[in-house]
Amino acid sequence: MALKRKDILGLQEMERDEIELVLQTAMSFKDILNRPIKKVPTLRGRSVVTLFYEPSTRTRTSFEIAAKILSADTSSIAPSTSSVVKGESFKDTILTLRAMRPDVFIIRHQASGAPHFAASLVPESVINAGDGMHEHPTQGLLDMFTILEKKGRIEGLTVAIVGDILHSRVARSNMWGLTKMGAKVRLVGPKTLMPPEASSLPVEIYTDIEEGLRDADVINVLRIQLERMKKGLFPSLREYTQLFGITRDRLKLAKDDVIVLHPGPMNRGVEITPDVADSDISMVTTQVTNGVAVRMALLYLLLGGTGDADAS
C-alpha cells in the first residue's frame, strides 16, 4: 500500500488507514536507527528542501537526519540567510526553490496555512513542519507512534493534553490524529488558553487539572510561553504551575501505568516538575528518536514507497 496524497499538511485531512500506514512503516524504519551503520540507499538521488521561517532545532534536525539516513540530499533555508530578508514574497521564494527541482519541501511557518499555500503552488510534495496555531502533523504522528509503541494500542485510551491549547498546533494535530485512531481526547488548561468553541470539537474540555488527569492513560504536556503571561492570559508562571503544573502528586490521579509526553522544549518547574520530566514514565527523549523514524516513513511514502517494501 502506498500513501495516496501529494502533501502532508495536517492530520485533520488524513484517514485512519493512512495514519496506520505511516505508523507501521515508521516501526520498520526505527530499526535502522539502532544499527551501527545508519544509512540505506532508499532515497538516493532525491532532493529535500527544508524551509524554516521559525526557529527550530529539533524538528529541522530530525527531518534532515531522517532524509540523510535514507540517502536523500538535503538543503536547508532559513529566512535570515536568504532573499526573504530582501523582501521576496513567500510565493516567489517557493517558486525559486522549485526551479532547483527538489522532490519535497518541508516548511515551517509562523502563519497558519502557509504550507497549504505552498502546496497549491508546486506539484512536488509539501510536508507541514508546523504552521502557526494550525497543525504540526509530524509531531502528532510521532506522539501517536510513541503511545502505540509503549501501550500497544491507541484505541480506547484516554489522552489528556494539558496547557496552552489555544496557541498549540501540537494539540490540534494530536486531537485529530488520536480521535481518528479511537482514543478519547481531553483538552485541559485555563479558559484563557482554550480555543473558542472548543466544546464543538470531538474532545472533552477540562479547566480543572485534577478532573482532567483522572484515569488518563497518557498525558501530553504542552510548553507554556512566557509571552502569553505578558499578554494577560494568566497572572504568573508560579500560579500556572500551582493550577496546571504536572507534578508527582497529580500523576497519582492518572492510571498507574500513565506515560507523559512533551513536545519540547520543556520549561522545567513550570508546566512539568523536574522529577516527572526525568522519571521513567517521561517519553521526552523517546519521542525525539521516534520523530526521526516517523519522518523517514513520511519521506519514503511520499516519494513513492509502499508500506510493504523492505526498508533495508
Add this chain to the structure above:
Amino acid sequence: MQMLLKGGRVIDPSQGIDQIADVLVEDGRIAKVGTIEPMPGMQVEDVSDLVVLPGLIDMHVHLREPGFEYKEDIWSGTRSAAAGGFSGVACMPNTNPVADNRSVIEYILCRSAEVGVVKVYPIGALTKDHKGEEMAEIGDMVDGGAVAFSDDAFPIQGSAMMRHVMDYCAMLDVPVLAHCEDLSLSNEGLMNEGLTSTILGLKGVPREAEEIMVARNIMLARLTGCRLHICHVSTRGSVELIRRAKEYGISVTAETCPQYFSLTDEAVKGYNTNAKMNPPLRSPDDVAAIKEGLADGTIDVIATDHAPHATEEKETEFSIAANGMVGLETAVGLVISELVVPGILSIARAFEKMTTAPAHVLGLDAGTLKVGKSADITVIDPRARYTVEPATFHSRSRNTPLGGRELVGRAVLSIVNGRIVAKDNEVVA
C-alpha cells in the same frame, strides 16, 4: 437629445412608483414617466421585461486614487461601478495622501470629472491621516465637496475624540460613517472567532469587537445629535443594537454589504485569502440576523465596501493578506439571488436600499426618477442567469471569493446624466 426607455417595470422608491411605464430623458434630465409614444429623433431603448430603477448608489467604495492606482483608480473603479449598475459611488478617504484635506477632495472631484464615468462623492477623513488624534479640516472639506466623513478601517478608539468629531459633524449637518471595531479586542484577528478559526488556527475576531463600538457610537450619537451611519454591519448583536437605537429615536442609519448576507466564515476554509475581510465573514446565525435586519428596515442601505487589491496582496500567507473584496460587479446579482428570489425583500424594497436610502443618508440630490432630476437610471434584468467570472470584471482587481458562483439578476443598462455609460457588461462611455 431625447432617450426613451420603453415598456419597463419602473420602480422608484422615492415616489412609491412600481408600474409598467416609459421613461423619457431629455437633456440629461428625467422629462416624463408614463405612457410615451416614440417620436422621430428619439433614441428608443426597449426595456420590456426589465426593471427600470433610479441609478444605483454605492455609498462605500474604495477607489484607491490617489496613491494606490495599481489596485484601482478613478478610471477603472468608475467603469467597474458602471458595469455593475451604479451611477454614483461614495469613495472612502484611505488613499495616499489621505483624503483629510480639501486639496485631496478637490483632486478626486476633478479627476472624476476628467476620467470617471459615474458620479463620485468623496468622503473625507474625520481625523488627520486617519490617526484618531487631531480633527481634520472637516468644514473646509464640506465646502470642497465632501459628502460625509469617516476614518473607515482606522476607527477612532478614543471616545472623547469620537465625541468631538461627532459634535463637529452635527454642527455642519454631515453624517459620520463609522466602521465599528474595538481594536484592542479584535487584536489583529484574521477572521471571525469561532469553530472555523479554531480549526484553522487563525486568530479570531469576536463579534463583540464590532458590537461594543456600535453601542458606544450609538451612545455618542445620542449625546451629540450627530447623524451616525454604521458601516458594514456583520453581526446579530449589531443589528439588535441598531434596532433598539432606532426605537429610542436616536439618529442612526446602517448599511450592510452583500458578502454579509451571502457568505459565512466557512468561505475561509483552505485559507482562501479572497474571503479575508474586515469585518470578517461571520456565522450562519449572523447572516440570518442581517437578513432580518434588512427585512424589518433596521438596515437601511446595501453598500459593497468594494475593496480592490492586487493579486500579489492576496496570493500570500493568510496572515499578511490584504483585507477586502471587490463588490461593484457582483452586488446586483447577490441582492437578487440572496434577497429577492428567496422572498426576503421585494425588488422595490431591495433597491430602495441602493438608491433612495443611500441618497438620503448622504444628502444627495439623487436616487430618484422625479421629473426634472438628473437622469441617473439603472436597468436590470432580474432573470438573467450567469456565472461570476472575475476575469471579466472591469475593476483593475479580481479579489473575490465569488468566482464560479451562479447568480440571478444583473444590470444591463447604466445611465448617468442621460447618457448610457454601460450596456450588457460593456462600458460604452
